[in-house]
Amino acid sequence: xxxxxxxRCCELEEKERFWSELDEVIExxxxxxxxxIGADFNGHIGEGNTGDEEVMGKFGVKERNxxxxxxxxxxxxxxxxxxxxYFQKREEHRVAYKSGxxxxxxxxILCRRGNMKEISDCKVVVGESVAKQxxxxxxxxTLMVCKKKRSKLEKKTKWWKLKKEEYCEExxxxxxxxxxxxxxxxxxxxxxAEVIRVTERKVLGVSPGRKKEDMETWWWNEEVQDSIQRxxxxxxxxxxxxxxxxxxxxxxxxxxxxxxxxxxxxxxxDDLHTRLDTREGEKALYRLARQRDRDGKDVQQVRVIKDRDxxxxxxxx
Numbered sequence: 001x002x003x004x005x006x007x008r009c010c011e012l013e014e015k016e017r018f019w020s021e022l023d024e025v026i027e028x029x030x031x032x033x034x035x036x037i038g039a040d041f042n043g044h045i046g047e048g049n050t051g052d053e054e055v056m057g058k059f060g061v062k063e064r065n066x067x068x069x070x071x072x073x074x075x076x077x078x079x080x081x082x083x084x085x086y087f088q089k090r091e092e093h094r095v096a097y098k099s100g101x102x103x104x105x106x107x108x109i110l111c112r113r114g115n116m117k118e119i120s121d122c123k124v125v126v127g128e129s130v131a132k133q134x135x136x137x138x139x140x141x142t143l144m145v146c147k148k149k150r151s152k153l154e155k156k157t158k159w160w161k162l163k164k165e166e167y168c169e170e171x172x173x174x175x176x177x178x179x180x181x182x183x184x185x186x187x188x189x190x191x192x193a194e195v196i197r198v199t200e201r202k203v204l205g206v207s208p209g210r211k212k213e214d215m216e217t218w219w220w221n222e223e224v225q226d227s228i229q230r231x232x233x234x235x236x237x238x239x240x241x242x243x244x245x246x247x248x249x250x251x252x253x254x255x256x257x258x259x260x261x262x263x264x265x266x267x268x269x270d271d272l273h274t275r276l277d278t279r280e281g282e283k284a285l286y287r288l289a290r291q292r293d294r295d296g297k298d299v300q301q302v303r304v305i306k307d308r309d310x311x312x313x314x315x316x317x
Contacts, residue, residue, distance in 0.1 A: 043067030057086035061105040083109040093123040099133040
């Protein structure tokens with residue numbers, strides 16, 4: 001993006017509004033995505049990095065001014081790094097604006113601090129200019145894209161449905177029909193087990209076998225989902241048409257979502273505390289504690305079958 005003409009002529013209040021809006025844009029991007037900003041901020045961040053080591057290197061140009069300090073404040077807020085300043089170059093390859101006896105940096109490339117290891121070089125290209133007195137800043141970045149393997153969970157039979165009498169009765173009837181009306185199970189266990197498995201899946205169903213991505217949204221309700229959907233639509237509307245009216249609508253919906261989320265969380269936790277005071281809630285709490293204890297163990301309990309002499313059976317007989 002090129003902001004030089006706009007930014008240079010703005011009053012301080014407009015510049016502060018610009019940084020506030022840029023904050024909102026960056027905050028809307030998830031931490032898993034890479035963000036690279038290249039812009040002419042018309043600011044001087046200065047040479048040396050004393051006190052700012054976490055966001056810039058030592059190879060700036062000249063002294064810092066107010067606009068340069070705004071760039072540094074933004075980098076600290078968003079945990080970003082000013083890439084230009086980390087590579088030791090001759091001054092000719094650091095100066096992005098040169099006119100007469102004046103030479104300044106003003107153009108900067110910023111990225112998330114965690115992605116600095118992917119950048120191998122950054123410099124001003126001498127002789128290449130995009131406008132009079134302005135030189136091009138280039139950055140070499142190597143992106144390593146790792147494909148995530150989707151973990152699949154084993155599909156499990158919904159045995160908990162047998163707590164309801166109607167499912168128990170249906171399961172009994174379907175199993176008897178599958179076994180040809182026999183009350184006593186046949187001797188061939190493998191064929192019998194397969195009949196039981198097929199019947200249980202038909203009657204009780206199986207879990208989808210998908211991993212739950214977000215366990216922290218269990219308290220969501222319809223009001224929260226509706227508010228979030230309206231906020232997303234308002235954000236798209238503001239992105240397409242940057243008017244003050246659209247911005248105010250988006251900000252108001254942001255505040256409304258925060259209120260709805262707070263109310264939903266409070267109601268969900270109140271309901272949880274109420275249930276925990278009951279007998280069923282106490283049982284559920286103990287079950288949860290036992291399950292967490294089992295999950296935290298490195299080795300689960302191993303069940304084996306032994307013969308009369310206490311030796312573990314490893315072969316069928």
